[in-house]
Amino acid sequence: MGITTFPKCILRLNDVDELDLSRNLIRKIPDAISKFQNLRWLDLHSNYIDRLPESIGQMTTLLYLNVSNNRLTTNGLPVELNQLKNIRTVNLGLNHLDSVPTTLGALKELHEVGLNDNLLNTIPNSISKLPKLKKLNVKRNPFPKEEESTEFLDSIKRLENLYLVEEKDLCGPCLRKCQQSRDRLNKIKSIVTATPRKAIFSNLTSPNSMAKESQEDWR
Template sequence: MAKGKKGPKGKKITLKIAKNSIKVTIDGKRRLDLSKMGIATFPKCILRMQDIDELDLSRNMIKKIPDTIQKFQNLRWLDLHSNLIDKLPESIGQLQNLLYLNVANNKLTNKGLPQEISTLKNLRMLNLGLNNIESVPTTYGALKELKEVGLFDNYLTSVPVSIQNLPKLKKLNTKRNPFPQPAEDEVLDSIKRLEALYLVNEKELCEPCLTKCQQQRDKMNDIIREPAACKRKPLFTNLITPNSTARENQADWR
C-alpha cells in the first residue's frame, strides 16, 4: 500500500440498513445478516440491537472485533468467517449463551486466540480453520459441550489431548496441517510386524482374514509412498468468494 493511503473504507452500515437486514429463523430467533456487504469496520450502530440472537458478519473485510461484542448477551450464533481478523477480543468469553462460533478463513495466530474462549461453557461448534494457528490452547478442553471442532488448514503439528478427549465431540477436522510423519524406523518396525501376518499360506486363512491382511498391507504401502508434509501450504487468505480449489471444501470453512 502506497505511503499516505488508507485501506478500503468499505460500506457504511446505518441503523436503518441493519434493521432491514434482520431475519427471523425457523425457530423464531432474530438474526442480523450483514454478510457479503463489503464492510471494513465493525458497525457501531448495531450496538443498539443488542437483543439479537444471531449475528452474521461473514465474507467482509473486517480487521477487528471490538470489546463491545460482549454487549450481545443473547447471542447464540456468531459467524465471522472470511474476514481479515487477526485477533479476537478477550470479552468474547462473556457471551455465555453462544452455541456456534465460526472464525474460519481469517488471519488468526496463536496470539489472536484468547484463553477466555474456554469460558464459553455452552459452545457446541468452534471453527478455527483456514488461519495461521500453530497451536491451540489446552484450556479449550474445558468446553465440554463441544460437538464439532474445525482446525483444518492451519500450521498445527499436534492437537491437545484435552480437545481430542472432549466427551461430546463428534467431529474433529484437522485436515491439511503439517503433522509430523512417522520416523523411518517406526515405519520399518510396522512393516516387520505386518510381514509376520503373512507367514502362513493364504489357503489357511478365511476370506475375511485374508481381506483384512491385504488391506493392512495396502495401507502400509500408502504410508511409505506418501511424501513428507510441507511446513508451508497455500491458504485462501482474504477469501470472500471461494475459488475453484476452496470451493471443494466450503462445508469446512463456512
C-alpha cells in the first residue's frame, strides 16, 4: 500500500493475532508494537527496516516472524529476541547479516530458520543443534570456496534437509554412522572458524546487489 511509517492507529487493536505489513516502505518499527500481546503471526518482509525494537522480546505469543528482504544487520537484531520462547519460524533472509546472532540458539521451539541471501561465512553450532529444527535455508551466502572446503559446503547443504530422530530409534550401525558424520562436521567447522576468510562475491558488483536488484520483484 506504499505505507512509509508504522500506522499507529492499529496499535489500538489489542486482540489482533495476525499482522501483515509486508511490501511497504516502512523504515522503523516502534517500541509500542509490544502492545500486541496476542500476536502469533508478524509479517514485515520487503520493507526498509534496519533494526528491530528491543520490545519485540515482550511478544511471547509470537509463533511466526518474517523480516526478510529488509536492511537488517546483525547489530540491528536485539538480544531480546531470545525471549520469544514459543516461536516456530524466523525468516531473516535477504538482509545484510554478516553473522548469525547467538540469541537464535536459545529458541528451542524453532522449526524453520531462513538465513539465505546474507553475508554469512559460517553457521554457529548452536543453530544446527536446535532440538526441533526441521528446515534451515542458508543458500546464497559467501561460504568458503568449494575447491577449498567441499566437505564444509556439503555439510551445510545437508542441514537444509535436516530430519531429527531420537537415538533409541536408530539401529547400531546407523547410530555409529551418524556419530561419525557429526564428528567430521565438528572438525570441519573448527577448521573454518579458526581461519576466517573474507566474503567473496566473484560475480556481484557489491555484496548484496542480487538482493537489491530483486527487491522490486519481491514487492
